[in-house]
Amino acid sequence: MNARTLALALIATLPAIALADTPGTLLAKFAFDKPDTLGPWHEELKPAQEPSDLAIDTANPHSGPSALKYRVKADVDSQRDIYTGVALAPNDAPSGRRLRFRFWARTDGAAKGDASLRVLERGPSGVIGWLDNKVDAVVIDKGATWSEYSVDAPLKDATSMLTLQVAIAHASAGKAVWIDDLSVEQIPGAAK
């Protein structure tokens, strides 16, 4: 490869690098570092109905002193989730809004595809739909080692609030997922 070819090859990689590093506007960040508080995260069902543990775990943090741990305690053979809400600013982007979700996760006892991040878009009239029309925005499948996950997706125009869910499908005793450093950023939208 001569110098010119090398230069062209490097230039060709620039847009992808620039896109991945595009600074976004941070809308929400969950570090799960305050001891003994889950902050705004909740279980889908009341504790008596929900055979699971949801806790701040100081034994297995990704960063800081702790992470969020969600562990199913009994065989329920259906999906279970924990959730929180994220309020958005009014839609003032004529070219559309685009969000980036980033987090670190690890699992225990969960098969590939069991655990996922789900993002429900909501508006003044209620539920609008899943982010990018996909039930699972991100499938968490890399096992016991902390791994980083990221997804970019366009937001529907009427969306004013998000519900983030960490879901475990086919919930059975012992399946667990840890989440840390979850962020939601708005990044430049693509022209429609």
Ligand SMILES: [Ca+2]
């Ligand atoms: Ca943390």
